Amino acid sequence: MIPALRRAYNAAYSDEKYRAYQRQLAAEAGCEIPFRLAETPVFLPPDLRDAMVRAALQLFEQLSKPANLLRSLDAVPPEFDVPDCDPLPLFAQADFAVARERGRIVPRLIELQAFPSLYAFQLYQTRALCEMTPDSERLRFLLSDLDGEGYRRVVGEAILDGLPPQHVVLMDIDPPTQKTYPDFTMSEQLWGIPSVSPTDVEKHGRELWYRRNGKPTRILRIYNRVIFDELAARNLTLPFDYREPLDVAWAGHPNWYFRWSKHSLPMLRHETVPEAHLLSDFDRAPSDLEDWVLKPLFSFAGSGVKVDVTAA
Template structure:
């Protein structure tokens, strides 16, 4: 990590600084129902550039004709939504930060998904850090979280173009199940502030023939574009009462079209060939089990909030999965996270960087343009493995703005 900025932040860090950070952030997005970490991640320029470059390379592999044909097999017939576009509007690639050869920090892909992430919240988070860093002794300069060709203004412009596609914000909705109860509601608040669109529950949508609409301030407002945040696993669990079905042929456009949730996902990891992509196999395609099973992690392809992951895999775990279900499970080689971020007390913290991508209608493929980060001191990332620990949770990787 960038030691100059890390040292300056750690030396200036106090509980009061953290309190000011969270107060400023909550003033933008409301109460945050999850933990935000005490610090940004200061990435060196070479690692930053590698993460964006590798993401672009992987997107090209995913878009190859053979990979696309295979990806379509992942769509369950009961969830095949009409009018799929040629590329997803949203994409995320998660990299574990590891120690590579000669001690150099690198990334290893642990997850990918063509589904929206916390674009709005992270932009607000980076803006708050930028405010603090401009005042911090030993730093006193501006920072951002974007690829080199973007800054705050151009990144927000891409966000707007991808989600709205030139439409009236009132006729574009962020669609979710009980949005006010979601932990991601902070992102919905930020998205409304940045783009002017409302978060709407699936139960509030009205269907009139092939058209959708909603009621706002006593008026019936057409829905012409959907910024889709509905996770199908949650939809199956909660079974909300809806006036439409996702599989209806509707007069709407999507960001991101629901089919991409299945197509560009962990299902596609086995076809990727790159030094930064650990070997993985669909259970249904394995002719024999690896001898070193302890070196692998078992993941469901599609799960709500990352549930179902097994990090200590046994043959009994694999045998317990019915043959008909094995196509829905991935065996992925484990990676060892580098504990490269040091707290003021010298405790090592692991980092996972998610590269966020968006595609405006004019673009062929999603554009990697920003990031978010999760920090962990536990055995795995996630709340259950980091209870009671500090310097863990949500943050963002930053680097100095061009002056």
């Protein structure tokens, strides 16, 4: 979206550079990257970048109002309701598409989520993309005037909350099989936190423990990456119950995965938010179904999204 940068990048691009970029990220992650890597970054002009940041902050402010926080409690399925939820989420991000409106490029919200994203991987990836970009020293990819070290520090403070890294774990189901595993290995490089499956945890009273190099180690804080949809689909037997009181803190309380999500879209009033309704709000199908998109409330990675909706 910055023509001069786009022309320069395209002119310098080659398949070999792309393959080198893939190899570099795989080497830094210590594993293969199991998803497609975009061949190019997006070059956002400052006014569009600032519009996205401004919109995201305004949307989060709306969701933080007491009435909306109260309504968000209804989003949590009882079978996944974890005790001791924080008053506000620790992590949140908004996903924007861009649209052309009266000759201007403007952001339009796709969805938002109070759940961790690929915070480690995106730092490594963007650095690698900058190496492929001519004159990249004048480009910025972090907000709030942060550099790479500042970003590592700020995110690390949120995840660790002052605790020794060996007592903080990144938790997901069978981590090496997850498509997000490169982010897990890079998180360990940046912040020293191991990735642990909930199936490998040991419960002693209200305490959770894991084996670190064979040694029993207490878990004091969980950087939660478990998606309960997947947990339910796999029908796993865990050594602990998320719904029972536990002597652990959460770096991202699991309930926020539901509370700020696609479930939130109908309550938002903002120029960047397309009209959204819960399906249960309709007593009959809209006449212009071709203009609607049907999304499951809590699915992930785009699963279950229906673009070409037709009447039953």
